Amino acid sequence: MSLERDLVSPDAEGDERAIESALRPKRLSEFIGQSRVREQLSLVLQSALRRERPPDHVLMSGSPGLGKTTLAMIIAAELGMPLRLTSGPALERAGDLAAILSTLSEGEVLFIDEIHRMARPAEEMLYLAMEDFRVDIVVGKGPGATAIPLEIAPFTLVGATTRAGLLPAPLRDRFGFVAHMDFYDVEELEQVLRRSASLLGLRLPDEAAHEIARRSRGTPRIANRLLRRVRDFAEVRTDGVITRDIASAALNLYEVDAEGLDRLDRAVLGALLRKFGGGPVGLSTLAVAVGEEPETVEVVAEPFLVRQGLLARTPRGRVATASAWSHLGLTPPPDAFGAPGLPTLFEDP
Numbered sequence: 625m626s627l628e629r630d631l632v633s634p635d636a637e638g639d640e641r642a643i644e645s646a647l648r649p650k651r652l653s654e655f656i657g658q659s660r661v662r663e664q665l666s667l668v669l670q671s672a673l674r675r676e677r678p679p680d681h682v683l684m685s686g687s688p689g690l691g692k693t694t695l696a697m698i699i700a701a702e703l704g705m706p707l708r709l710t711s712g713p714a715l716e717r718a719g720d721l722a723a724i725l726s727t728l729s730e731g732e733v734l735f736i737d738e739i740h741r742m743a744r745p746a747e748e749m750l751y752l753a754m755e756d757f758r759v760d761i762v763v764g765k766g767p768g769a770t771a772i773p774l775e776i777a778p779f780t781l782v783g784a785t786t787r788a789g790l791l792p793a794p795l796r797d798r799f800g801f802v803a804h805m806d807f808y809d810v811e812e813l814e815q816v817l818r819r820s821a822s823l824l825g826l827r828l829p830d831e832a833a834h835e836i837a838r839r840s841r842g843t844p845r846i847a848n849r850l851l852r853r854v855r856d857f858a859e860v861r862t863d864g865v866i867t868r869d870i871a872s873a874a875l876n877l878y879e880v881d882a883e884g885l886d887r888l889d890r891a892v893l894g895a896l897l898r899k900f901g902g903g904p905v906g907l908s909t910l911a912v913a914v915g916e917e918p919e920t921v922e923v924v925a926e927p928f929l930v931r932q933g934l935l936a937r938t939p940r941g942r943v944a945t946a947s948a949w950s951h952l953g954l955t956p957p958p959d960a961f962g963a964p965g966l967p968t969l970f971e972d973p
């Protein structure tokens with residue numbers, strides 16, 4: 625069974641995509657937070673514009689909902705170039721990628737989301753395209769097969785991944801600029817919320833913005849979503865005015881806790897503490913315990929738990945920190961920390 629996690633899931637679904645595109649910053653100057661990435665990217669883009677050449681290929685890594693698609697759109701807008709969007713899972717065969725690459729116009733920006741999920745033959749075709757702006761179209765099969773080289777227009781690839789570690793080195797090395805997107809701090813999320821509230825025509829007092837921001841898992845997508853749920857709550861249950869108490873009551877109703885932990889986060893922590901005594905426990909064992917795929921636990925829950933100092937990834941498995949015990953109101957066993965050498969009972973086989 626999969627945990628229901630609509631509200632704080634960092635993935636966007638259905639109608640949310642349309643709302644998201646209305647809230648997206650359109651230029652680098654409007655993009656909030658990620659100051660280092662912004663500054664570095666701005667240099668890359670300005671220098672490309674001066675040289676009148678497409679910039680180096682850009683790789684963005686980070687958790688879902690941190691603004692990778694938004695930045696890809698901004699890159700195209702800043703360059704004044706069209707943007708073509710696709711994703712790794714859509715590129716099953718080399719032909720899928722060849723069809724896109726062969727129709728790119730000069731300077732166009734190609735965005736491949738979830739680039740780590742691209743099929744191998746497409747990935748190999750991409751190496752040549754990124755380096756030499758050329759693809760080899762293979763005609764025929766077996767010993768008689770021939771590769772016909774096809775020139776393609778110089779383009780800029782923007783790849784996004786939630787799992788940079790899964791990218792093969794030859795692909796990673798072909799990106800001239802790698803942007804690591806981190807979770808946002810509360811102040812930055814307050815700015816995101818103020819901007820969104822004004823675009824949605826909502827009055828959002830600072831204390832209410834603060835309350836929503838600190839429960840948004842460091843993620844703009846979640847901040848925007850919680851804002852809309854707080855607005856619903858205020859409209860239906862009260863006179864429509866958003867206050868700190870209204871924000872807090874709405875978020876309690878939606879089971880987002882004071883640190884922004886959602887149900888999956890709490891399930892992972894709860895299993896780690898209650899079933900495995902705080903660990904160490906292997907990722908797949910932990911995932912089975914919460915009824916989720918290991919990838920979901922690893923990509924969605926863990927980065928935020930690690931960032932909050934509630935969970936540590938060690939070579940022997942996942943371990944709860946002292947804060948995790950206190951966050952869930954549990955008492956750690958006497959040997960929970962610093963009993964080195966004890967056999968690990970819960971490692972994956």
Ligand SMILES: Nc1ncnc2c1ncn2[C@@H]1O[C@H](COP(=O)(O)OP(=O)(O)OP(=O)(O)O)[C@@H](O)[C@H]1O
Pocket residue numbers: 634635636643644645647648649654655656657687688689690691692693694695737784816844845848
């Ligand atoms: N720095 C930012 N400033 C303001 N809004 C932001 C920022 N980053 C993201 N957002 C908002 O968050 C939403 C999600 O962003 P986006 O779709 O770019 O995330 P993503 O990292 O590409 O996620 P995914 O990998 O799941 O597609 C967008 O609606 C956007 O408006």
